[in-house]
Amino acid sequence: MKRLLELIVLFVLAPLCARCLNLSLNDDVLGLIVFKAAVEDPKQNLATWDEDDDSPCNWTGVQCSPRSKRVVELNLDGFSLSGRLGRGLFQLEFLQRLSLSKNNLSGNLSPNFARVDNLQVIDLSGNNLSGTVPDDFFRQCGSLRVVSLANNKFDGKIPDSLSSCGSLIAVNLSSNQFSGPLPSGVLSLSGLRSLDLSDNALVGEIPKVIENLYNLRTLNLRKNQFSSQIPDGIGSCLLLRSIDLSENSFSGNLPQTMQKLVLCSDLILSRNLFEGNIPEWIGEMKSLETLDFSGNNFTGHIPTTMGNLQYLKVLNLSSNAFTDSFPESAMKCQNLLALDISHNFIMGNLPAIGSLAKLQFLNLSGNSFVGPIPETIGDLKALSVLDLSRNRLNESIPKAIGGAVSLMELKLDENFLGGELPSSIGHCSFLTTLFTSHNNLTGPIPAELAKLSYLRNVDLSFNNLNGTLPKQLSNLPNLLLFNISHNDLKGELPGGVFFNTISPSSVAGNPSLCGSVVNKSCPSVLPKPIVLDPNSTSDSISSSLPPSTNLRRNRNILSISALVAIGAAAFIIIGIILITILNSRVQPPTSSLSAAALALSIGDDFSHSSSPDANSGKLVVLSGELDFSAGAHALLNKDCELGCGGFGAVYHTVLRDGHSVAIKKLTVSSLVKSQEDFEREVRKFGNVRHQNLVTLEGYYWTPSLQLLIYEYVSGGSLYGLLHEALDDNVLPWNERFNIILGTAKGLAHLHQSNTIHYNIKSSNILIDCNGQPKVGDYGLARLLPMLDRYVLSSKIQSALGYMAPEFACRTVKITEKCDMYAFGILILEIVTGKRPVEYMEDDVAVLCDMVRVAVDEGRAEECIDSKLRGNFPAAEAVPVLKLGLICTSHVPSNRPEMREMVKILEMIKCPSELQELG
Known part of the structure; x- marks a missing residue:
């Protein structure tokens, strides 16, 4: 720290006293250490940056010129850095490439970047930088070739000084909040090859000087507020490969000059106000691979020249006002992967689509097609x-x-x-x-x-x-x-x-x-009636006997029934006595459970056992000393039932010493035949202890009945807090976050102990009196090794919406990644306050699909539980929401591990004290 302070002081004073003291300073080491001091590095990616080194050339993310040994490139993409862009970078006078994308850097941009004369590439995309870009930011940019400020929070106008960067070949300012018109000077940069201004709030027309961009390959103005017609000058950009003008307010007809763009492969004009016919010359743009005119006001017929587009892979003409029939010539586009002409007024028979062998997506809905579905659909x-x-x-x-x-x-x-x-x-x-x-x-x-x-x-x-x-x-x-x-x-x-x-x-x-x-x-x-004499009919027997004999016969039948009932009752009583005797002999000395009291409390389960071993029971205490001698009558009393899940019902009782326990009566008992297997597996997950796991305190075994004895958690389930609480008792954000984090810690400990939970859902997350989450029902799947995944999944199908897709695939191994999927759904449930699956009158809403669409459209904050009424930090809630989506990837290897989740969540957590002060 002392050395660092010395360097910072030297950094401040060096310009004043370096000459007089004739100090030999390594400006690159000094600048990078000062930069490091201004940022947070939670993953220790900058650990190799040592202020005592004479040169930074071996530091992570740093590249030096082999001749001058000075820093020419700094690439810290995805290092999870936070904090502000410090002054240290301005010291790197030979820096040519600066890439700090996909971090969490914040604050404003300094105009001093322009002082780095040799800078050719600036990539600050994917951060939280905000404010306006200074007007003189690009004043001295003679060497600048690539600039990307995408995916930040910049606002205001695009600075006019950008037009002074004559060497620029790529500009990306997408996904910000830039407003106002597009400076015409930007469209005068004749060397520009890529211009991406999408997802902003730019307005007005495209300047006619776009004709100067004769080197332009990619133009993306999607999702702005541009209006008026596309200027004819766009036809002069003969090298254009990709044009995306979607989600604006462009209107009128397509300029005829566009037919010159014979190299264009992607033409996307969806969700605008274009009108009129699609011109026949569209067939001259023979390089087209994607053609998307959806969501406009095009009318008339679909041009027959579409058949000339032999490279076409995606054709989307949906949500327009096309009429007539669909041209058969379009069936010549045999590279088509997706065809969408839905929501038009197209008539006639369905086209012969069997020739489109590569087709993966076909949507012809919302039209007026008649006739049969062609047999060629099977091709x-x-x-x-x-x-x-x-x-x-x-x-x-x-x-x-x-x-x-x-x-x-x-x-x-x-x-x-x-x-x-x-x-x-x-x-x-x-x-x-x-x-x-x-x-x-x-x-x-x-x-x-x-x-x-x-x-x-x-x-x-x-x-x-x-x-x-x-x-x-x-x-x-x-x-x-x-x-x-x-x-x-x-x-x-x-x-x-x-x-x-x-x-x-x-x-x-x-x-x-x-x-x-x-x-x-x-x-x-x-059931069919019992026939006592198979050689005689009931009519012949009754007719051959006098009435008194018939009466005696009925009495004999009743006597037989009575004897059967008496014998069964005697068998039950004997069974209870045997259980009492055997329990008194085999019961561990640490247990004070009265086997007779337990037997009485569960009566029918013993009396219906067909196995002679059913008359013996064994209680094992794993934690402390349990005393069931009082309160045993309530063990399985319906009035004491807390709930019923996929593996059994749970009951609550208070023991003589005031100790509360929860007892799960397993409903799969007939499937668990081996006491040895049962005890081995129960002891395994009984030895897994963690503050965020419900403690297993003991168990009870007979071949026909198994009980698991847990600690009683008094605060209820997470499901109840989220979905059944009154409006004035809404779970606040801090408690939700702590529940997510605590649950992750508990599950991480399970996975470290080689235990898959298999049944994660909000009703299995219990909350103690201190608001801490405790994960319950873990390890129960290990009791059923003989069941395949289909039978097992039916046992836990109450967890609808939590089950990973691989459950349905017989050849995929079930791993901890299944728990990760369910945990991701649980995160979404906690953040949104919605159930994983919501049923409506004629539809069903799947939570992860709904959230994914909203996040993709930039509406993540709309997904946060409305009951919170805005009382949540977006800097925490939105990343947590996105983290939940990552966990629900359909590819198991793309899901993180639970221990990684704990680290990420701890990094996301913002100090609540600062939020309250703010």
């Missing part, structure tokens, strides 16, 4: 999304649909389709969405649907489907929506957690359906 082996909804298609769904083996989304709703839903749909093994509502489909729901393990959203409502529902549907592990309302289906709904809790609106309008969901009991199947 599209790469097609993943097919949307033909809201047309006038008729006839039946072709069996050839099963040939589209890559389909993930199939939407045929709101047509006039008839016939049966083809069983060949079972060949589309990747299908996640199936919508065929509002048609005239008949026949049964094919059992082959149960093969589609990825299915999430199914809507077959408003048809004429009949028959019973296939029972195999209960095995589908990922269902979020299954709407079969307003059909003619009958019989009992399939079993399983999903169908037992399905929304009544999803099954309404089927008078012959039965079950608890529709509040209609199903007719019971009565």
Whole structure:
């Protein structure tokens, strides 16, 4: 520290006294150490920067000239640095490339950057820099070739001084808050090859001097407020490869000069106010790979010259006012990957799309197509999304649909389709969405649907489907929506957690359906009567006997029933006595549990055991000394039930010494046959202790009944605090953050102990009296090694929305990354205050999808729980939200580890005291 202070003093005084003292200072070491002193380096990426070194050339991120040994490049991209840009960088007089992107640097820009004469590249993108860019920032920029200030918080006008940088070849000021008109001088930089001003608030017209940018390759003005017409001068930019003018207010027709841009591969003009016809000369732009004119006011027919665009991969003409039929010539574009002409007024039959072998996305919805779905649909082996909804298609769904083996989304709703839903749909093994509502489909729901393990959203409502529902549907592990309302289906709904809790609106309008969901009991199947003499009929026996004999016969039958009942009762009593005796012999001396009292409290579970070993029980205490001699009657009393989860019900009781415990009665007991296996696994996760984990204090074993004895956590579950609390008892942000962090610490400790939780959800996060989270229900999956993932997932399917996608894939190993996915969903639930899956009348909202769209559109803060009423630090909440999304990646290897999550969360945390003072 002393050395550092000396260097800082020298840095300040050196210009005044260096000559008189004739000091030999290394300006590069001095400048970089002063820069380091002004920033925070949480990951210690700058640890090699030592002020005692004579040269910085071996420091991380630093490159020197081999001749002069002076610093020529500083690259600290993604180093997680925070703080301000200090004066030290101005000391690097030979610096040519400066890249500090993807950090958390803040504050304003200093005009002193312009004093670094040799600087060629400035990249400060992806930080939190703010304020206006000084007018004289670019006054002395003779060597500057590349400047990127993207993804910051700069506002005000783009400085006119930028036009004085004659050597510039690339300018990126995107994703800021720049406003005002575009300086015409910027469009006079004839050497410019790339100009990106997207996602700002720029207004006015594009200056006509754009014709001077004859070296321009990329022009991106997306998401601003530009208006008027595109100037004719754009046709002079003959080297343009990519044009994106989307999400502005451009109007009028396309300038004819654009047909000269024969090298252009991407032309994106979506969401503007363009009108008129698409000109036939569009076919002359033969290099086009992406053509997006969606969301405008184009009218007339789609030009036949589209067929000339042999390199075209993406064609999006949706949400316009095109009429007539779709040109068959467009089927010549055999490199098409995506075709979207939805929401127009196009008529006629569907085009013969079978020739588009590479097509992956096809959306023709919201038009007036008529006739059948062509059989050639089965030739599209790469097609993943097919949307033909809201047309006038008729006839039946072709069996050839099963040939589209890559389909993930199939939407045929709101047509006039008839016939049966083809069983060949079972060949589309990747299908996640199936919508065929509002048609005239008949026949049964094919059992082959149960093969589609990825299915999430199914809507077959408003048809004429009949028959019973296939029972195999209960095995589908990922269902979020299954709407079969307003059909003619009958019989009992399939079993399983999903169908037992399905929304009544999803099954309404089927008078012959039965079950608890529709509040209609199903007719019971009565057993056949017992025939005592198989060689005689009951009529012959009764007719050959006098009335008194018949009476004696009935009495004999009743006597037999009574004897059976008496024998069963005796067996139960003997079993209870045996349990008492055996428990007194095998019970560990540290336990004072009365086996008889426990037996009485759980009566039926013992009395129905068919195993002779069921009469012996074993209590093991893992933590302290438990005394059950009083209060045992309440162990499994319904009045003391706290809740019921995928693995069993939980009860609360207070022991004689005042100690509260929670007891879980496992519902999977019939699947756990080995006492040795049970005790080995329970002891493993019973030895895992952490302040953020619910402590397992003991267990009780019989082959037919297993109990787990936990510490009692009095504050309730996180689910209750988030979704059931009154409006005046909203969970504040600081407590939410601490719950996220504490949960991460508990799970990190589990993973370090080689234990996968397997069932993370808000109802399994308990809150103690100090507001600290405690993770419960961990390790229970280890009790069921004989179950495959499909059976196991059905046991925990109450965790709907938390389950990682790989649960549905038989060949993928279940790892800690599954916990990471569920933890990511939990983060989103805590930050947004919304459930992972929200059911509505005719739709379902998936939280992670909703948040991902909002973040991609720059609306992350809109996702924060509205109950907080703005009382949260965006600098914490938004990064935490994005962190949750990272954890929900569909690729397991892209999810971080839990111990990394703890470190990241600790870095995100801002001092709450400073927030309160501010």
